[in-house]
Amino acid sequence: MAGVFEITVTGGFCAAHRLPGHAGACARVHGHNFAVTARLSAPDTGEPDRSGMVMDFLDIKAILDSVLGELDHKDLNALPAFQNAPPTAELLARHIFGRIKTALAATTAAAPAPVRLARVTVRETKDFAAGYSED
Template sequence: MKVGRVFYFDASHHLPNYQGACERVHGHTYRLEVVVEDDVGQDGMVLDFGRLKQVVVEGVLEELDHCDLNQVLDNPTAENIVEWIWSRLCGQLNLDSITLWEGRGKWVRRKR
């Protein structure tokens, strides 16, 4: 069974390997969807939503929210941000997918 939670964070960045508007510093309100998959435990849950929140906040949001993403990643494209998030969470959660929305209508998804 799958369960998920949605998070939001704000961050700025620029794309150093890109020619166009995104090579200049700009910001986004990101929407992060984290989905985990596992069997339902004896407690009747796949994963407590509070535990999911704790892992994502401590593993990702404390570092990315209201930061310059170029201080975390050399080339902070949405694809690279998703890979970074996946690497931070995969050891703690049985991830099914991570979807990162960069504003409205633009997203990147990584699946297991």
């Protein structure tokens, strides 16, 4: 039975948001120091490429940092991605997943084994996080 390799990279950004219609304090403008984790996977084909890596950590970190740079020190409610939906942790995870997936497709087109973005997790605080993945 073939296995699967996984790698994880983490980054962060600071941003403000509010959740219109929320009954609690989150309805008011507030900020977070968000922590974001991206997990990638690739099948163990038994024949690793010469590097022996799923993907160079620095390459995926550069993609993650670029995506998070678009959100850093922003009012998330003002961004086009959140004009019709509130910038919840769940929807942030989905948005970041999509942006990384697009960049990853261009980067790994010639990779020997298919590298897949498995999951993105957005952590608002040490106690609260939301994740997004696709089947």
